[in-house]
Structure formats: C-alpha cells, structure tokens
Amino acid sequence: MNAERISEIERLLPLAEKYGLAVLLVFILLIIVLKQWRDVATGKLVPREMLDRALEDNDRLQEILDGERKEFMQPMLEVFRRLKTDHHADNEEDRGG
Template sequence: MGQEEIEGVKEFLPLAEKYGLAVVLTFILLVILVALVRMIIKGELVPRSQLDKAEEDRDRLQGILDKEREELWGPVLEVFKNLKKDQNEDRG
C-alpha cells in the first residue's frame, strides 16, 4: 500500500470507530451504486448487446442513405457531365 492509500484509510478509521464499520461501508457502497445508476441513466454505461445492436442499425441505415444519395445525385452528375461535353464540342 502506498502512503496515499494509508492516508485514505486513516480518514475512514475514525468514522468506522464512531458509527461502526458496517455503516461506513454501506454508505460507500450506496455512493458507488448511485454513481452506476446515474451512468446507466445518462447512457454512459451500456450493455454490450445493446451497443452492438445500435452499431448494426447505424451501419444498415448508413447504407440506405448512401444508396438514396447515389440515386438522387446520379442523374445530376450525368447532366453536369453532358454539359461539360457539350461546351467542349461547341468551342472546338
């Protein structure tokens, strides 16, 4: 144990003597539990299965958007290519 850890234990010992070790440990575990619940509610702590499912959904939707973008911009690009060819033919 390092000096810092020993100092931390020394701070808790008077509380454990005054209120009892079980009460102090219960309070510490309660604080940890509240922190975990808060992380789950905020979405910082997510089960792996839900994360994998969200990533699969994102990839599937991105593929759909890419396909729609190609369908939308394909004709527009063809028009621009034809305009460029027409301008070159008129000048030469």
C-alpha cells in the first residue's frame, strides 16, 4: 500500500469510529456503484464500438428468427384461412334455408 492510500484510511477511521462501520461502508459502496454506473453511461467501462456491434448482432439475429417464425407459421395460417372460409360458407348455407 502506498502512503496516500494509508493516509486516506487514517482519515476514514475516525468517521467509522464516530458513525459506525456499517454506515461508512454503505456510503463507500454507494460511491463505487455510482462511479461504475457513470462509467458505463459515458462509455468508459464498455466501449461504444462493442455496444454498437452487440446491437447490430441482436438486430441480425432477430431478423433471422422472424424469418424462421414466418416459415413455421405459414402452414398454420393457411389452415386457419381455410377453416374461416369453410365456416363462413357453412353459415351462409344455414341462413338460406
């Protein structure tokens, strides 16, 4: 540990003694979390290029899934259309009688 780190700890110890260690640790953890959140938001923690590449991959994979879903659902839609047509034709015959 360097001298700066030790002097920092020496300044924090009276606060821990006065207010309690738990409160001090919560305060330090809150500072760390806020700093990490800010770093993510500004792009220091995760480079913007990586985020853009991940979003492009997500869009590409979503298009592939949509295409597969359309191919999978097409036969089922055909069956529903035929059932609707048959049902409509049956109802027209019943009303005409």
